[in-house]
Amino acid sequence: xxxxxxxxxxxxxxxxxxxxxxxxxxxxxxGKIVALAQSLLAGAQEIDAAGRWVLPGGVDAHCHLAQxxxxxxxxxxxxxxxxxxxxxxxxxxxxxxxLQQKGSTxxxxxxxxxxxxxxxxCVDYAFHIIVADATVHTVxxxxxxxxxxxxxxxxxxxxxxxxxxxxxxxxxxxxxTRREGAMSMIHAENTDCIAWLTERLLAKGLTTPIYxxxxxxxxVEREATHRAISxxxxxxxxxxxxxxxxxxxxxxIRQAQSRGLRIYAETCxxxxxxxxxxxxxxxxxxxxxxxxxxxxxxxxxxAIWDGLDNGTFQVxxxxxxxFRYEGAEGxxxxxxDGDFTRVPNGIPGLETRLPLLFSEGVLxxxxxxxxxxxxxxxxxxxIYGLYPRKGTISIGADADIxxxxxxxxxxxxxxxxxxxxxxxxxxxxxxxAWPAVTLCRGEVVYRDGEFTGRAGHGAFVRCERPKPAxxxxxxxxxxxxxxxx
Numbered sequence: 037x038x039x040x041x042x043x044x045x046x047x048x049x050x051x052x053x054x055x056x057x058x059x060x061x062x063x064x065x066x067g068k069i070v071a072l073a074q075s076l077l078a079g080a081q082e083i084d085a086a087g088r089w090v091l092p093g094g095v096d097a098h099c100h101l102a103q104x105x106x107x108x109x110x111x112x113x114x115x116x117x118x119x120x121x122x123x124x125x126x127x128x129x130x131x132x133x134x135l136q137q138k139g140s141t142x143x144x145x146x147x148x149x150x151x152x153x154x155x156x157x158c159v160d161y162a163f164h165i166i167v168a169d170a171t172v173h174t175v176x177x178x179x180x181x182x183x184x185x186x187x188x189x190x191x192x193x194x195x196x197x198x199x200x201x202x203x204x205x206x207x208x209x210x211x212x213t214r215r216e217g218a219m220s221m222i223h224a225e226n227t228d229c230i231a232w233l234t235e236r237l238l239a240k241g242l243t244t245p246i247y248x249x250x251x252x253x254x255x256v257e258r259e260a261t262h263r264a265i266s267x268x269x270x271x272x273x274x275x276x277x278x279x280x281x282x283x284x285x286x287x288x289i290r291q292a293q294s295r296g297l298r299i300y301a302e303t304c305x306x307x308x309x310x311x312x313x314x315x316x317x318x319x320x321x322x323x324x325x326x327x328x329x330x331x332x333x334x335x336x337x338x339a340i341w342d343g344l345d346n347g348t349f350q351v352x353x354x355x356x357x358x359f360r361y362e363g364a365e366g367x368x369x370x371x372x373d374g375d376f377t378r379v380p381n382g383i384p385g386l387e388t389r390l391p392l393l394f395s396e397g398v399l400x401x402x403x404x405x406x407x408x409x410x411x412x413x414x415x416x417x418x419i420y421g422l423y424p425r426k427g428t429i430s431i432g433a434d435a436d437i438x439x440x441x442x443x444x445x446x447x448x449x450x451x452x453x454x455x456x457x458x459x460x461x462x463x464x465x466x467x468x469a470w471p472a473v474t475l476c477r478g479e480v481v482y483r484d485g486e487f488t489g490r491a492g493h494g495a496f497v498r499c500e501r502p503k504p505a506x507x508x509x510x511x512x513x514x515x516x517x518x519x520x521x
Contacts, residue, residue: 042071044478045079046437049090052405053428054414062090064435067477072431083473083480085439091409092428093128093159093436093476094390097416098221098278098302098353100382101132102152106198109380110365112456113358115156116491118386121455123481123489125387126471128159128436129417129426129497133191135166138198142167142178146187150496157494158487159476160434162422164189164221168198170205179212186498188421189219191278194260195227195328206267214273217501219419221276221302224260224285225252225329234377243375245322249312249330251376257329258284265292265299274298276419279355281307281329282336286343293348300419302351305385305392306331307340310461320372323379324361325461344411345403350419352411354389357382358457384457388448390438392462394469399442421499435478442469454487 046062051072063071063079101118103111113121122130134149136142142165149163165182167174167190179190190213192206193199201209206222213220234251237243242250261277265288268275280286280303292299310331315322325331343349359380360366370378390412397403417427425434446467450460474482481489 040080041065041077042079044081044083044435045076046083046085046090046439047076048087049085049439050087051090051429052409053092053430054406054410057405062429062435062437064478067435067479069429069431069433069435072429083439088472089405089440089442090429091438091440092413093438093474094126095129095131095413095416095422095427096122096127096354096356096386096389097131097351097420098304099130099132099356099386100358101130101356103133103135104137105380107369107378107380108365109359109369111358112360112366113356115153115161116158117454117456118356118358119158119161119494120487120489121387121453123159123474123476124454124471124487126390126438126440126474127386128438128474128476129161129422130159130386131162131164131189131420133166134163136168136174138169140169142174142182146182153496155492158481158489158491159494160426160436160497161494162420162497162499163187164191166191166193166199167201167209168193170201170208175208175212179209179218180216183213183216183218183501186500188217188499188501189221191221191223193223194264195223195225195230200227203263203267207271210267210271210273210275214271219274219276221278222264223279224257224264224277226256226260229256229259238375238377245320245326245376245379246312246316248326248376248379249315252328252330254282254284254332254336257281258288261285261288265289265297268299269297274300276300276302276351278302279304279307279329279353280340280343280349282332283339286339286348290343290348300351301343301349302353303340303343303349304353304355305389306355306383306461308337308396309392309465311337314461320368323367324459325383326367326376326379326381327355327357327383328381341402344397345407349411350415352389352393353416354385355382356384356386358384358455360458362458383461384455384459387453387455388460388462391446391467391470392465394440394442395467399468421501422497426497435475437475438471439473440469441472446470
Protein backbone atom coordinates (compact mmCIF):
# COMPACT_ATOMS: atom_id res chain seq x y z
CA UNK A 37 0.00 0.00 0.00
CA UNK A 38 1.32 3.42 -0.96
CA UNK A 39 2.33 5.56 2.00
CA UNK A 40 1.55 9.25 1.80
CA UNK A 41 3.49 11.98 3.54
CA UNK A 42 0.32 14.06 3.89
CA UNK A 43 -3.28 13.27 4.73
CA UNK A 44 -4.28 16.03 2.34
CA UNK A 45 -2.64 18.46 -0.04
CA UNK A 46 -4.33 21.64 -1.28
CA UNK A 47 -2.62 22.53 -4.54
CA UNK A 48 -2.24 25.78 -6.44
CA UNK A 49 -3.44 27.93 -3.58
CA UNK A 50 -3.37 31.72 -3.74
CA UNK A 51 -2.88 32.22 0.00
CA UNK A 52 -3.56 35.38 1.94
CA UNK A 53 -2.82 35.95 5.61
CA UNK A 54 -3.17 39.16 7.60
CA UNK A 55 0.22 40.30 6.31
CA UNK A 56 1.20 38.31 3.20
CA UNK A 57 0.05 36.97 -0.16
CA UNK A 58 1.85 33.99 -1.70
CA UNK A 59 1.30 30.94 -3.88
CA UNK A 60 1.94 27.47 -2.48
CA UNK A 61 0.67 23.97 -1.90
CA UNK A 62 -0.54 23.24 1.63
CA UNK A 63 0.36 19.93 3.25
CA UNK A 64 -1.91 18.72 6.06
CA UNK A 65 -1.28 15.91 8.51
CA UNK A 66 -3.25 14.99 11.65
CA GLY A 67 -5.38 18.12 11.31
CA LYS A 68 -2.39 20.49 11.24
CA ILE A 69 -0.63 22.45 8.51
CA VAL A 70 2.79 20.82 8.22
CA ALA A 71 4.10 22.12 4.88
CA LEU A 72 3.83 25.20 2.68
CA ALA A 73 5.82 24.79 -0.52
CA GLN A 74 5.70 24.43 -4.26
CA SER A 75 5.04 20.98 -5.75
CA LEU A 76 4.52 18.97 -2.56
CA LEU A 77 4.46 15.19 -2.73
CA ALA A 78 1.12 13.49 -3.17
CA GLY A 79 -1.40 13.42 -0.34
CA ALA A 80 -3.90 10.72 0.51
CA GLN A 81 -6.51 13.28 -0.55
CA GLU A 82 -5.98 16.23 -2.85
CA ILE A 83 -7.90 19.41 -3.60
CA ASP A 84 -6.97 21.70 -6.48
CA ALA A 85 -7.57 25.30 -5.44
CA ALA A 86 -6.91 26.27 -9.06
CA GLY A 87 -5.45 29.66 -8.15
CA ARG A 88 -8.43 30.73 -6.05
CA TRP A 89 -8.09 32.69 -2.82
CA VAL A 90 -7.25 30.36 0.08
CA LEU A 91 -7.67 32.00 3.48
CA PRO A 92 -7.66 31.02 7.15
CA GLY A 93 -11.02 29.82 8.42
CA GLY A 94 -13.01 32.61 9.99
CA VAL A 95 -13.09 33.19 13.74
CA ASP A 96 -16.51 34.53 14.74
CA ALA A 97 -15.66 36.02 18.11
CA HIS A 98 -19.18 37.18 19.02
CA CYS A 99 -22.20 34.94 18.49
CA HIS A 100 -25.01 33.55 20.61
CA LEU A 101 -26.00 29.87 20.53
CA ALA A 102 -28.33 27.94 22.85
CA GLN A 103 -28.25 30.84 25.29
CA UNK A 104 -30.99 31.01 27.93
CA UNK A 105 -33.29 34.05 27.97
CA UNK A 106 -35.56 35.63 30.56
CA UNK A 107 -38.51 36.74 28.40
CA UNK A 108 -39.94 33.45 27.17
CA UNK A 109 -38.10 33.53 23.86
CA UNK A 110 -35.91 30.64 22.72
CA UNK A 111 -32.88 30.81 20.46
CA UNK A 112 -33.46 28.77 17.32
CA UNK A 113 -29.85 27.66 16.87
CA UNK A 114 -28.17 25.15 19.13
CA UNK A 115 -24.51 24.17 18.81
CA UNK A 116 -25.23 21.83 15.90
CA UNK A 117 -27.31 24.09 13.66
CA UNK A 118 -25.30 27.18 14.56
CA UNK A 119 -21.90 25.67 13.82
CA UNK A 120 -23.26 23.96 10.70
CA UNK A 121 -24.23 27.40 9.46
CA UNK A 122 -20.81 28.75 10.45
CA UNK A 123 -19.01 26.06 8.45
CA UNK A 124 -21.10 26.74 5.35
CA UNK A 125 -20.16 30.42 5.56
CA UNK A 126 -16.42 29.85 5.97
CA UNK A 127 -16.17 30.13 9.77
CA UNK A 128 -14.24 27.37 11.54
CA UNK A 129 -14.11 28.70 15.10
CA UNK A 130 -16.93 30.35 17.08
CA UNK A 131 -16.89 31.99 20.50
CA UNK A 132 -20.40 32.15 21.98
CA UNK A 133 -21.37 33.14 25.52
CA UNK A 134 -21.90 31.20 28.72
CA LEU A 135 -24.46 33.35 30.56
CA GLN A 136 -24.37 33.71 34.33
CA GLN A 137 -27.88 33.90 35.76
CA LYS A 138 -28.63 36.29 38.61
CA GLY A 139 -28.18 34.43 41.89
CA SER A 140 -26.06 31.71 40.26
CA THR A 141 -22.34 31.28 39.71
CA UNK A 142 -20.00 31.55 36.76
CA UNK A 143 -19.01 27.94 37.36
CA UNK A 144 -22.60 26.80 36.92
CA UNK A 145 -22.90 28.83 33.72
CA UNK A 146 -19.81 27.15 32.28
CA UNK A 147 -20.97 23.66 33.30
CA UNK A 148 -24.39 24.21 31.75
CA UNK A 149 -22.86 25.50 28.53
CA UNK A 150 -20.60 22.48 28.19
CA UNK A 151 -23.67 20.27 28.55
CA UNK A 152 -25.28 22.21 25.69
CA UNK A 153 -22.19 22.11 23.46
CA UNK A 154 -20.30 18.86 24.07
CA UNK A 155 -20.69 16.48 21.15
CA UNK A 156 -22.87 18.89 19.19
CA UNK A 157 -20.50 21.29 17.42
CA CYS A 158 -19.37 20.88 13.82
CA VAL A 159 -16.51 23.40 14.09
CA ASP A 160 -14.27 24.36 17.00
CA TYR A 161 -15.39 26.69 19.76
CA ALA A 162 -14.34 28.55 22.89
CA PHE A 163 -16.45 30.37 25.48
CA HIS A 164 -16.79 33.95 26.55
CA ILE A 165 -18.55 34.38 29.90
CA ILE A 166 -21.23 36.98 30.59
CA VAL A 167 -20.91 38.34 34.14
CA ALA A 168 -24.40 39.33 35.28
CA ASP A 169 -24.03 39.02 39.06
CA ALA A 170 -20.79 40.61 40.23
CA THR A 171 -20.69 39.29 43.78
CA VAL A 172 -17.49 39.24 45.80
CA HIS A 173 -17.23 35.47 45.26
CA THR A 174 -17.76 35.88 41.51
CA VAL A 175 -15.12 38.58 41.13
CA UNK A 176 -12.44 37.54 43.60
CA UNK A 177 -12.66 33.74 43.44
CA UNK A 178 -14.39 32.56 40.28
CA UNK A 179 -12.85 34.96 37.77
CA UNK A 180 -9.21 34.09 38.55
CA UNK A 181 -9.99 30.36 38.63
CA UNK A 182 -11.78 30.37 35.28
CA UNK A 183 -9.07 32.47 33.64
CA UNK A 184 -6.49 29.93 34.79
CA UNK A 185 -8.58 27.19 33.15
CA UNK A 186 -8.77 28.86 29.73
CA UNK A 187 -11.87 31.05 29.92
CA UNK A 188 -10.14 34.37 29.45
CA UNK A 189 -12.77 36.82 28.16
CA UNK A 190 -15.75 38.29 29.96
CA UNK A 191 -18.65 40.34 28.65
CA UNK A 192 -19.97 43.21 30.77
CA UNK A 193 -23.21 45.05 30.05
CA UNK A 194 -23.93 48.69 30.75
CA UNK A 195 -27.61 48.19 29.84
CA UNK A 196 -30.46 45.60 30.02
CA UNK A 197 -32.16 45.33 33.38
CA UNK A 198 -31.19 41.71 34.05
CA UNK A 199 -27.58 42.08 32.87
CA UNK A 200 -26.34 45.60 33.56
CA UNK A 201 -23.48 46.37 35.93
CA UNK A 202 -22.73 49.74 37.47
CA UNK A 203 -19.39 51.50 37.12
CA UNK A 204 -18.15 50.28 40.50
CA UNK A 205 -18.84 46.66 39.57
CA UNK A 206 -17.16 47.13 36.21
CA UNK A 207 -14.07 48.53 37.95
CA UNK A 208 -13.97 45.49 40.25
CA UNK A 209 -13.98 43.16 37.25
CA UNK A 210 -11.51 45.22 35.21
CA UNK A 211 -9.05 45.15 38.10
CA UNK A 212 -9.13 41.34 38.15
CA THR A 213 -8.92 40.88 34.37
CA ARG A 214 -6.04 43.36 34.33
CA ARG A 215 -4.14 41.46 37.02
CA GLU A 216 -4.81 38.07 35.40
CA GLY A 217 -4.16 39.10 31.80
CA ALA A 218 -7.72 38.51 30.58
CA MET A 219 -9.96 40.58 28.31
CA SER A 220 -13.14 42.47 29.22
CA MET A 221 -15.70 43.09 26.48
CA ILE A 222 -18.16 45.91 27.10
CA HIS A 223 -21.64 46.49 25.67
CA ALA A 224 -21.64 50.28 25.83
CA GLU A 225 -25.03 52.00 25.97
CA ASN A 226 -26.30 54.41 28.64
CA THR A 227 -29.09 52.49 30.36
CA ASP A 228 -30.70 55.46 32.13
CA CYS A 229 -30.97 57.51 28.95
CA ILE A 230 -32.57 54.58 27.15
CA ALA A 231 -35.04 53.92 29.99
CA TRP A 232 -35.97 57.61 30.27
CA LEU A 233 -36.66 57.98 26.57
CA THR A 234 -38.40 54.60 26.26
CA GLU A 235 -40.89 55.48 28.99
CA ARG A 236 -41.88 58.63 27.15
CA LEU A 237 -42.22 56.92 23.78
CA LEU A 238 -44.45 54.22 25.22
CA ALA A 239 -46.55 56.78 27.08
CA LYS A 240 -47.34 58.40 23.72
CA GLY A 241 -48.30 55.04 22.21
CA LEU A 242 -45.17 54.89 20.02
CA THR A 243 -44.61 51.15 20.20
CA THR A 244 -43.73 49.83 16.73
CA PRO A 245 -40.25 48.48 15.86
CA ILE A 246 -38.94 51.76 14.43
CA TYR A 247 -39.10 53.29 17.92
CA UNK A 248 -36.52 50.81 19.15
CA UNK A 249 -34.04 52.75 17.04
CA UNK A 250 -35.32 56.11 18.24
CA UNK A 251 -35.06 55.01 21.88
CA UNK A 252 -31.33 54.39 21.47
CA UNK A 253 -29.86 57.41 19.65
CA UNK A 254 -26.14 57.61 18.92
CA UNK A 255 -25.46 59.78 21.95
CA VAL A 256 -26.30 56.94 24.36
CA GLU A 257 -23.67 54.77 22.70
CA ARG A 258 -21.17 57.62 22.49
CA GLU A 259 -21.49 58.47 26.20
CA ALA A 260 -21.20 54.87 27.36
CA THR A 261 -18.27 54.22 25.02
CA HIS A 262 -16.48 57.26 26.44
CA ARG A 263 -17.22 56.05 29.98
CA ALA A 264 -15.99 52.52 29.26
CA ILE A 265 -12.78 53.95 27.82
CA SER A 266 -12.38 56.17 30.86
CA UNK A 267 -12.76 53.23 33.25
CA UNK A 268 -10.15 51.30 31.26
CA UNK A 269 -7.81 54.29 31.29
CA UNK A 270 -8.33 54.72 35.03
CA UNK A 271 -7.04 51.17 35.63
CA UNK A 272 -4.60 51.18 32.68
CA UNK A 273 -6.10 47.99 31.28
CA UNK A 274 -7.31 46.92 27.83
CA UNK A 275 -10.99 46.59 26.98
CA UNK A 276 -12.85 45.72 23.80
CA UNK A 277 -15.97 47.67 22.86
CA UNK A 278 -18.38 45.28 21.14
CA UNK A 279 -20.78 45.82 18.20
CA UNK A 280 -19.98 49.49 17.54
CA UNK A 281 -22.73 50.94 15.35
CA UNK A 282 -21.74 54.34 14.07
CA UNK A 283 -19.66 57.45 13.71
CA UNK A 284 -19.84 58.95 17.20
CA UNK A 285 -18.72 55.87 19.14
CA UNK A 286 -16.09 55.15 16.48
CA UNK A 287 -14.64 58.63 17.00
CA UNK A 288 -14.35 58.03 20.74
CA ILE A 289 -12.46 54.80 20.14
CA ARG A 290 -10.18 56.29 17.50
CA GLN A 291 -9.27 59.19 19.78
CA ALA A 292 -8.46 56.82 22.64
CA GLN A 293 -6.29 54.67 20.40
CA SER A 294 -4.45 57.77 19.17
CA ARG A 295 -3.54 58.51 22.79
CA GLY A 296 -1.95 55.08 23.12
CA LEU A 297 -4.73 53.46 25.14
CA ARG A 298 -5.26 49.74 24.65
CA ILE A 299 -8.81 50.02 23.38
CA TYR A 300 -10.00 47.40 20.91
CA ALA A 301 -13.21 47.54 18.92
CA GLU A 302 -15.59 45.25 17.11
CA THR A 303 -18.29 45.89 14.55
CA CYS A 304 -20.79 43.71 12.70
CA UNK A 305 -22.50 43.32 9.29
CA UNK A 306 -25.73 44.99 10.41
CA UNK A 307 -23.88 48.28 10.77
CA UNK A 308 -22.61 48.10 7.20
CA UNK A 309 -25.68 46.78 5.41
CA UNK A 310 -28.75 47.91 7.41
CA UNK A 311 -30.03 51.31 8.49
CA UNK A 312 -32.68 52.52 10.92
CA UNK A 313 -35.10 52.63 7.97
CA UNK A 314 -35.10 48.82 7.94
CA UNK A 315 -36.82 48.88 11.33
CA UNK A 316 -39.62 50.95 9.79
CA UNK A 317 -40.80 48.26 7.37
CA UNK A 318 -44.53 47.68 7.03
CA UNK A 319 -46.36 46.21 10.01
CA UNK A 320 -44.19 44.18 12.34
CA UNK A 321 -41.55 43.32 9.72
CA UNK A 322 -39.11 45.84 11.18
CA UNK A 323 -38.75 43.57 14.21
CA UNK A 324 -36.50 41.38 12.06
CA UNK A 325 -33.84 44.10 12.28
CA UNK A 326 -34.12 44.96 15.98
CA UNK A 327 -30.70 44.73 17.59
CA UNK A 328 -28.76 46.85 20.08
CA UNK A 329 -27.22 49.20 19.32
CA UNK A 330 -29.56 49.66 16.34
CA UNK A 331 -28.40 50.26 12.78
CA UNK A 332 -27.90 53.99 12.09
CA UNK A 333 -27.73 55.79 8.74
CA UNK A 334 -25.59 55.85 5.61
CA UNK A 335 -23.13 58.27 7.19
CA UNK A 336 -22.55 55.86 10.04
CA UNK A 337 -22.14 53.00 7.57
CA UNK A 338 -19.33 54.96 5.91
CA ALA A 339 -17.72 55.64 9.29
CA ILE A 340 -17.70 51.90 10.00
CA TRP A 341 -16.15 51.15 6.60
CA ASP A 342 -13.51 53.80 7.29
CA GLY A 343 -12.84 52.29 10.72
CA LEU A 344 -12.32 48.85 9.24
CA ASP A 345 -9.90 50.25 6.67
CA ASN A 346 -7.87 52.46 9.03
CA GLY A 347 -7.50 49.94 11.86
CA THR A 348 -9.95 51.35 14.41
CA PHE A 349 -11.72 47.99 14.36
CA GLN A 350 -9.74 44.84 15.03
CA VAL A 351 -12.72 42.47 15.01
CA UNK A 352 -15.61 41.88 12.61
CA UNK A 353 -18.14 39.51 14.17
CA UNK A 354 -21.70 38.46 13.39
CA UNK A 355 -23.31 38.95 16.82
CA UNK A 356 -25.54 36.11 15.59
CA UNK A 357 -28.70 36.12 17.75
CA UNK A 358 -30.96 33.44 16.26
CA PHE A 359 -34.55 34.34 17.09
CA ARG A 360 -37.19 33.16 14.64
CA TYR A 361 -39.68 35.67 13.26
CA GLU A 362 -42.77 33.45 13.19
CA GLY A 363 -44.00 31.55 16.22
CA ALA A 364 -44.40 32.35 19.89
CA GLU A 365 -40.79 31.82 20.99
CA GLY A 366 -38.99 34.36 18.83
CA UNK A 367 -39.51 37.93 17.66
CA UNK A 368 -43.27 37.58 18.25
CA UNK A 369 -42.95 36.31 21.82
CA UNK A 370 -45.20 39.21 22.94
CA UNK A 371 -47.36 39.08 19.82
CA UNK A 372 -47.40 41.41 16.84
CA ASP A 373 -49.04 44.05 19.03
CA GLY A 374 -46.26 43.85 21.62
CA ASP A 375 -44.22 47.01 21.99
CA PHE A 376 -40.64 47.26 20.76
CA THR A 377 -39.18 46.69 24.25
CA ARG A 378 -40.61 43.14 24.23
CA VAL A 379 -39.01 42.05 20.95
CA PRO A 380 -35.94 39.84 21.50
CA ASN A 381 -32.80 41.71 20.50
CA GLY A 382 -30.56 40.47 17.74
CA ILE A 383 -30.44 39.18 14.18
CA PRO A 384 -28.94 36.10 12.49
CA GLY A 385 -25.68 36.36 10.57
CA LEU A 386 -23.21 33.51 11.19
CA GLU A 387 -23.30 32.19 7.63
CA THR A 388 -23.51 35.51 5.78
CA ARG A 389 -20.84 37.44 7.75
CA LEU A 390 -17.84 36.56 5.58
CA PRO A 391 -19.49 36.57 2.13
CA LEU A 392 -20.95 40.02 2.77
CA LEU A 393 -17.63 41.52 3.86
CA PHE A 394 -15.63 39.78 1.12
CA SER A 395 -18.05 40.99 -1.54
CA GLU A 396 -18.65 44.56 -0.44
CA GLY A 397 -15.27 45.03 1.22
CA VAL A 398 -12.58 43.23 -0.78
CA LEU A 399 -14.24 42.91 -4.20
CA UNK A 400 -15.63 46.45 -4.01
CA UNK A 401 -12.20 47.86 -3.10
CA UNK A 402 -13.10 49.20 0.36
CA UNK A 403 -10.58 46.98 2.18
CA UNK A 404 -7.79 44.74 0.94
CA UNK A 405 -7.61 40.98 1.32
CA UNK A 406 -5.09 41.18 4.19
CA UNK A 407 -7.40 43.44 6.18
CA UNK A 408 -10.25 41.01 5.55
CA UNK A 409 -8.20 38.15 7.02
CA UNK A 410 -7.08 40.32 9.92
CA UNK A 411 -10.52 41.41 11.15
CA UNK A 412 -12.34 38.14 10.46
CA UNK A 413 -9.74 35.66 11.72
CA UNK A 414 -6.26 36.73 12.83
CA UNK A 415 -6.96 39.63 15.19
CA UNK A 416 -9.87 37.98 17.03
CA UNK A 417 -7.71 34.87 17.44
CA UNK A 418 -4.90 37.00 18.90
CA ILE A 419 -7.11 39.08 21.18
CA TYR A 420 -8.85 36.04 22.65
CA GLY A 421 -5.84 33.78 23.05
CA LEU A 422 -6.32 31.34 20.15
CA TYR A 423 -3.44 32.46 17.92
CA PRO A 424 -1.36 30.95 16.27
CA ARG A 425 -3.40 27.75 16.48
CA LYS A 426 -6.30 29.63 14.89
CA GLY A 427 -6.56 32.59 12.54
CA THR A 428 -3.65 32.01 10.18
CA ILE A 429 -2.16 29.72 7.55
CA SER A 430 1.26 28.77 8.87
CA ILE A 431 3.26 25.70 9.85
CA GLY A 432 1.83 24.22 13.04
CA ALA A 433 -1.54 25.97 12.82
CA ASP A 434 -4.74 23.98 12.74
CA ALA A 435 -5.77 23.21 9.16
CA ASP A 436 -8.74 25.59 9.28
CA ILE A 437 -8.84 26.67 5.65
CA UNK A 438 -11.36 28.16 3.22
CA UNK A 439 -11.12 28.10 -0.57
CA UNK A 440 -13.18 30.99 -1.91
CA UNK A 441 -15.22 31.16 -5.11
CA UNK A 442 -15.28 34.71 -6.50
CA UNK A 443 -16.31 33.81 -10.04
CA UNK A 444 -20.09 33.64 -9.64
CA UNK A 445 -22.73 35.98 -8.30
CA UNK A 446 -25.05 34.55 -5.67
CA UNK A 447 -28.27 35.90 -4.21
CA UNK A 448 -28.71 35.40 -0.47
CA UNK A 449 -31.90 33.46 0.21
CA UNK A 450 -32.82 32.16 3.63
CA UNK A 451 -33.94 28.86 2.12
CA UNK A 452 -30.33 28.23 1.10
CA UNK A 453 -28.82 28.96 4.51
CA UNK A 454 -28.05 26.34 7.14
CA UNK A 455 -29.11 28.05 10.36
CA UNK A 456 -32.47 27.25 12.00
CA UNK A 457 -33.82 30.80 11.79
CA UNK A 458 -36.74 31.45 9.43
CA UNK A 459 -35.36 34.67 7.92
CA UNK A 460 -32.24 36.61 7.07
CA UNK A 461 -32.17 40.42 7.08
CA UNK A 462 -30.04 40.19 3.93
CA UNK A 463 -32.67 38.38 1.84
CA UNK A 464 -32.24 39.18 -1.87
CA UNK A 465 -28.82 40.82 -1.53
CA UNK A 466 -26.36 39.74 -4.22
CA UNK A 467 -22.83 38.77 -3.24
CA UNK A 468 -19.82 38.00 -5.38
CA ALA A 469 -18.00 35.63 -3.04
CA TRP A 470 -18.91 32.44 -1.22
CA PRO A 471 -16.84 29.58 0.20
CA ALA A 472 -16.28 26.70 -2.20
CA VAL A 473 -14.60 24.46 0.38
CA THR A 474 -14.28 24.79 4.15
CA LEU A 475 -11.89 22.63 6.20
CA CYS A 476 -11.87 22.47 9.99
CA ARG A 477 -8.75 20.77 11.36
CA GLY A 478 -8.19 19.11 8.00
CA GLU A 479 -11.71 17.71 7.62
CA VAL A 480 -13.90 19.00 4.78
CA VAL A 481 -17.04 20.33 6.45
CA TYR A 482 -18.50 22.15 3.44
CA ARG A 483 -17.99 21.66 -0.28
CA ASP A 484 -19.75 23.17 -3.29
CA GLY A 485 -22.97 24.06 -1.57
CA GLU A 486 -23.28 20.95 0.59
CA PHE A 487 -22.62 20.59 4.30
CA THR A 488 -20.31 17.60 4.76
CA GLY A 489 -19.41 17.96 8.43
CA ARG A 490 -20.76 16.18 11.46
CA ALA A 491 -21.81 16.89 15.00
CA GLY A 492 -18.96 16.19 17.39
CA HIS A 493 -16.10 17.09 15.07
CA GLY A 494 -15.90 20.52 16.66
CA ALA A 495 -13.81 20.62 19.82
CA PHE A 496 -13.62 23.01 22.73
CA VAL A 497 -10.47 25.13 22.52
CA ARG A 498 -8.80 26.56 25.59
CA CYS A 499 -7.89 30.25 25.34
CA GLU A 500 -4.43 31.28 26.45
CA ARG A 501 -3.73 34.53 28.27
CA PRO A 502 -0.90 36.95 27.68
CA LYS A 503 1.38 37.95 30.50
CA PRO A 504 0.03 40.99 32.38
CA ALA A 505 1.38 44.17 30.84
CA UNK A 506 3.47 46.55 32.86
CA UNK A 507 1.48 49.68 33.74
CA UNK A 508 2.04 52.42 31.18
CA UNK A 509 0.24 55.38 32.69
CA UNK A 510 1.36 57.32 35.77
CA UNK A 511 -1.90 56.40 37.52
CA UNK A 512 -1.48 52.74 36.61
CA UNK A 513 2.09 52.70 37.94
CA UNK A 514 0.98 54.44 41.13
CA UNK A 515 -1.88 51.99 41.75
CA UNK A 516 0.43 49.05 41.11
CA UNK A 517 3.05 50.52 43.47
CA UNK A 518 0.38 50.90 46.13
CA UNK A 519 -0.63 47.25 45.53
CA UNK A 520 -4.15 48.38 44.64
CA UNK A 521 -4.04 46.41 41.36
